[in-house]
Amino acid sequence: MVSDKKDRFIRTIDEHKKIIYKIVNSYCPNREDRKDLEQEIIIQLWKSFDKYDDSYKYSTWMYRIALNVAISFYRKERKWSLKGDFYDEASIFNMVDENGKDEAVLDGQIKLLQTFITNLNELNKALMLLYLEEKSYEEIAEILGITKTNVATKIGRIKVKLKKEFENI
Template identity: 35%
Template structure:
């Protein structure tokens, strides 16, 4: 692939898949700065890996796989520094006419609780939940994670139960 074609393809994919990159980065980090750093690392790794794209998977599956693998590696390497940090609960604002409405506040609270619960899941389960939230099919999730579709179903049900328990604990604990 010519470099100009590669750059054009990457730009197109970036426009289509940048929200997924940010979701993955947010799920694996505790602070906005770390989220931005990880997102940049994911994009750098995707650029470096683009020449290895063989077209066997869809671009979204390939991009997710790169994002999740990069995030899991980053998470593992960065663990000592993160153990000294406290999470900063900052939620991206949802477009609304009145950002201070009760409905908006409830939404932000729910999203904060969800991300806090996702942070407590094992990282492979967190990855699966993110794929589910992005409404990927079981087949697409299986391709991204390199597991069978039936295993996706089993793991996803367990992750949902764990999230439900964690969300319940956070609601009752606050």
């Protein structure tokens, strides 16, 4: 029974692994700390696995847990380095190329985008991640716990900031 549940859980994590991977990389640039954050997110997802409220999309529920854990970790471990290589190999999630080798070099534009996200404060970072994931304003509002109007206003402000940040590119 427990094994069934664990298998279902592993399948679910596999289906949604990109969510965890992106959140971990955005909140935790340091490789060693990243492993801890990955594990803590997995543990909290497991603990809440039976409490999943199907009135929400599974991804909404997962985003809430992963972002909540990531922000808690980030606030506890401010000493995290901001100079790490964001896309290096992680323990639970591995990036490999088509030939199975570690993928070390990623596109410069993606790194730039990641740097922009990393430099936002904790809550704006969550908002930005969700916006770039093309979540609806309604879903973003549900995950963050603010109104739809508020989401729209804040996204507008971040867009202006983005434009300024990237105007020389």
